[in-house]
Amino acid sequence: MSLLTPEQKAIQQQAREFAAKHIIPFASQYDKSCEFHPYLLEAAKESKIFAMAVPVEYGGLGYDALTQALVLEEWGYGCAGMGTTLAASILSMDSVLVAGTPEQKKLFFTPMLETKIGSFGLTEPGAGSDAGAGKTTAVKDGDSYILNGTKCWITNGGFADVYVIYASTDPTKGVKGLSAFILERGLEGFTVGTVDHKLGIRSSNTVELLMKDVRIPADHLLGKEGEGMKIAMMTLDLARPAIAALSVGLAQRSLDECVKHLQAKFPGKPQPGQTLQFKLADMETEIQAARQMLHHTMVLRDSGVPFSKESAIAKVFCSDVAMRITTQAVQLMGGYGYTSELGKYMRDSKIMQIYEGTNQIQRLVISRAVLAPAPAASAQKAGK
C-alpha cells in the first residue's frame, strides 16, 4: 500500500514516463561517450522540468519536497549521470531559495523555468570538505564585485546559464568572510578549465571554473557579506536528500535488472535457489528502508521542522545502500553483471557517497547533532 496522495502518484508516473522516454534509451550511449546529453535539455524544456522546484509566486509549480523526491528517484532510476545534471540545477536554485531577494529569485528562477541550466560553485582545490577554506575572493568596487579564483569539480559548470558562486569578501575572517553571489553566463574573465574524466555519472559535466577579474553587479550578492557559509550549509541541507533520492533510484534499477535477468535466464522456473532468494529479499528490504527514510526526511522538511540531521542521515544511508546493492547486483549476476549495464550502476553509485558532502562529513554533521545539548524540556513542550 502506498501512502502517497493520488496527485503525488500521478506526478511519479509522469516522471517515470519521462525517464522511460528521454533518459533510459540514451543512458548507455552517453555514458560511453562521456558526453553531456543536449537532447535531454530539449526534452526537459518541453516538460518544464525545473518548474517543480520554483515556487508558485515565481511562476513555478512549487512541488513539496516529498513530491520532488519522487521525481528525483525516477531520474536516478533512468540514469544517475543525467539525473545529476538535472539535480545540480535544483541545487543551485536552493541557495537562491534560501537567501535571495524577490528580484534575485526572479532573475535566477526565470531562466530555470525555460530549462536553462544552473550550477553551484562552492568546492575549490584545497577547500572540499572544509567548505569555508576557499581562496576565491570578491572585492567590492563601486556598484560591482570583482571575483578572482578557481572552483573545481563543478557539475554543469561548462554550460550553465546561471551560477551561484561562493567567494570570500573578507579573507581575514575565514568562514565568516564567505559570501554567495549569482553569476550569469558569458562574463568576461569567466572561463572553463579542465573537464574531469570520471569513474561514473559520465554523461554529467564536471569542470574547473576559472575567474579572473570577473565583474558582477553588487546586487548579485545573496544575503549579506559574510553569510555565505550559512547559506551554503542551508543549501546543502535542502539538497542532500536529492542525492538520497538518486541513490534509491539507482538501487531499485539494479534490483529490477537482476530480477529481469533471472526471469529471462530461467523462464518458467518460479524460483531461483534459496541463497539467491534471500539475497534478493535483503536487497528489497534495504531499498524500502532507504526510501522510507528519505520520505520521512521530506515530510519533516515539508512540515517546517528542523531536518538538518535527518538530511545527512538520509544521504548517508541511501547512498551506502546504493553502493551495497549495485555491488551486490554485479556480484550476484557474475559475468553478466560485470559486462552489462549493472557495472554502470555500480560506478555511478560511488559518487553518491562523495559529492554534496562526503559520507564522512555527513557523519560529522550527524554526530554533532547527536552530541548537541538537548533542548530544555519547556522549549520541547512548546514545540521549539
Ligand code: COS
Ligand atoms: N544551517 C544553518 N547554518 C549552519 C548549518 C546549517 N545546517 N551548519 C552550520 N551552520 C553555520 C554555523 O552555525 C556557523 O555559523 P555561526 O558561527 O554564526 O554559528 C557556520 O555555519 C559555520 O559552521 P561550522 O562551525 O559548523 O563550520 P565548520 O567549518 O566546522 O564546517 C562542515 C562544517 C564540515 C559540516 C562543513 O564545512 C561542510 O558541510 N563541509 C562539506 C561541504 C560540502 O558538502 N561540499 C560539497 C559541495 S557540493 S558537491
